[in-house]
Amino acid sequence: MSMAGRFAMLRGDGLGARVMRSSLLTVGGFGFSQVVRLASNLILTRLLFPEAFGLMSLVMVFLMALHQFSDVGAIPAILQSKRGDDRDFLDTAWTMQVLRGGGLWLVACALAWPMSRIYDAPELALMLPVAALTSVIDGFRPTAMVTANRHLMLGRVTLLDMFVQLSGVIAAVVLAWWWGSVWALVVSALVGSLVQVWLNTQFLPGPRNRFVWEEEARKELFSFGKWVLLATIAGFFYNQADKILMGKALPLDVFGVYNIGFFWASFPLMLGYMVTQKILIPIYRDTPPKESAENFARLRKMRVAVTALLLGCVGVFALGAVWLVQLLYDSRYEQAGAVAVVVACAQMPVLIVMTYDQAALAAGDSKRFFVLALSRAVLVWIGLLIGLEFAGLLGALIGQGLSYFAAYPVVVWLARRMGAWDGLHDLGFGLLALALASLALWVNWGAVSGLAG
Template sequence: MEALVAKFRGTSLDARFMRSSVFALGGYATGQVLRLASNLILTRLLFPEAFGMMALVSVIMQGLAMFSDVGVSPSIMQSKRGDDQKFLDTAWTIQVVRGVLLWIVACGLAVPVAALYGEPLLAWILPAAGVTLFISGFNPTRLDSANRHLLLGRLTGIDLAVQAISLLLAVLLAWYLQSVWALVVSGILSSAMVLLAYNVFLPGQRNRFQWERAAASELIGFGKWIFLSTICGFLYMQGDKLLIGKFLTLEQFGIYNIGFFLASFPLLMGGMMTRKILIPVYRERAPAESTENFRKLQKMRLVLTGGMMAITGGVSMAGVVLIEVMYDSRYIMAGTVVVMIAAMQMPQILVLTYEQAALAAGDSRRFFVLSAARAALTLGFLYMGLSYGGLFGALVGQGIAGLAAYPFVVWLARHARAWDPKHDAIYGCVGAAIIVLALWINFDAVAELAAL
């Protein structure tokens, strides 16, 4: 026990990695429990159409944010000037201007999007929801500094406290308003509380408007590929909602989104951990520098992938039962969606720990190539699946797209000398076994979805 505790102490990279992993994993898991509890309550206060509406709004807001992402956060995390206040203030200035422009664009898109989806209420909801992008633009760079140095304890506590208060507000507003506006208003209040909490409780200097030419040049030079990568990342991560939202009714789309939330939390958790933890680790312990670095990263990768596959596999096998226990009969189809989505995410989990190697080395161009390939493959197989097999075909198409993207991941990982074929062979077999077992356990439900 003393030896285990000792690994968490001190300021070494290993100690910070261990502490940050625990904080990131614990914080994310706790946050998902809070979200799940809120969803269970909200599904009894609101109708499925409300969740379908907010799913569309969420996709659009994420699209705006990702289509304008210039890589401020990863740039701060990997840059040699990441602790220079002039660099940080220039990055913050770019971020604020971006937030203002995003809100203006959200207002401009409101009417066309409402007409496209045939939902007049979107014309009012989108400008209101866009306020969250405006507020988030003022978040201090102290947030990125904490991630840069793997100091996630206080940051995790702040996020959880704000999330708990926000979810309580959402439930109270849903009970009082009985409409989708409860989710919109609670989102705005949540963004405001996050901004206030970061400014009050995170250590560091207050950001001020500043424009240093050298800092701006570095940020833009690195960020231009991140900008293109995040566009592709949006299509890769949200393409299912954009296409499926046009094929399903709003009620069915709301049910799909409930299933997606439950099935995707392990993959989203893994993505969050790799973004927050592996960029600093790859930066300070580049695998190309020594065999020792590669072996230590190999051990971290084996643990992270194994944990994510175990959780995802459990969710996939128990998907139908989980939905039956937690939700009422209106959401029963979501159980099969959970089974399929979680199973089809195994190829993505297999390679998740490689993605940040390029960014840590400052190679945002290769990261863009991988993102573009994934986006094209995902949209292509998703569309073919929807065309020939409906919702079931779309879910299978996402799994095939993950497999097809594997050569591009290997190409990126090999260039950074991070590729580990032993890891891929072991977990490739584990992932295939999990998929077969999950489909066998839930065969009747899967067959029913395939017959629709």
């Protein structure tokens, strides 16, 4: 196809053109954010100490728990609902989010002192209530952000996200240089939230949200959201299990090193989550794979492209992580490269099946989505607990990887129900992932074996 033909495919209002534009914008925005994130990480590791990253990780785990333990699924509900463009429906969802944000802050204040005792970190008693103010601010995010996602019109949203990212990073670096304290990370998070709400309220099209409580909208949101709430709770224990268990079992400096390693290995995983969450629900909603062979074939092409991109990225990181960390960081973080290698290899099974997860939500079947999230959470906790008990940090990383693989039968069950499962895709990329992981571990074995000590 000529270059002119490729550009022509990006124009127009059809689903294909919107998917391509949205995918390119999502990947481009992600690339920009990771460059900024990397630059800030390199600067902050020189201005702050490893324990600061361990403390901030505990704060973020706690805030994530509050958010996910109260998530009624407003965003996926708007994305898939027939009333997703109705103003009263949107304003009711926004009102619920505002009330939820205030409630989360009160809970954070109540639990701050107990959390500081559990983790033997007195700083948490004050850090948690201040950091939890982000929940209050985030409750005022305009639903116009979700509306743009619903219609795969992400250009302006992506641009605004770039400004938000820059504002938070600049605040973190300036404050870290000034204070030399973990409080720089806390306050910069507040700055980022404030900038995000203000920018998106001012510059996204559509009427501003107002306080509305329509009973019909509330019933639909809660009916869909009750299983999403349970799924997000399970998702929290799945995604944050490593932070919860390692944060308790490992010294803060070792935990901080783990977080630097995870920072590197998480690039492809974050890209995958961003693409699937922003793009796949509208695609599955408009072209259900059960409906026709043509729809299934179209989804297969998309799935192959996404998986190839993600595996390629994680393979590069797995092969070069040790060298990269040695180049960019000082001796305090020397083990972070080995951590990144093992985490990257462990995440490969997740990346292969990532495009199946949103099929159930797009079909309005949040119950099956919950079953998958719960299964993954149980398995990852088992893997981490057994690994930590018998082999410390390295054992935990291995157990985590095996748990991802063990969840595959449940993924197949959900994907088959939605008519989305593609066994040929999974087999081909599974073999490729095995080869990449083996090569990465062989190349970096000297550093990886050092984690056992």
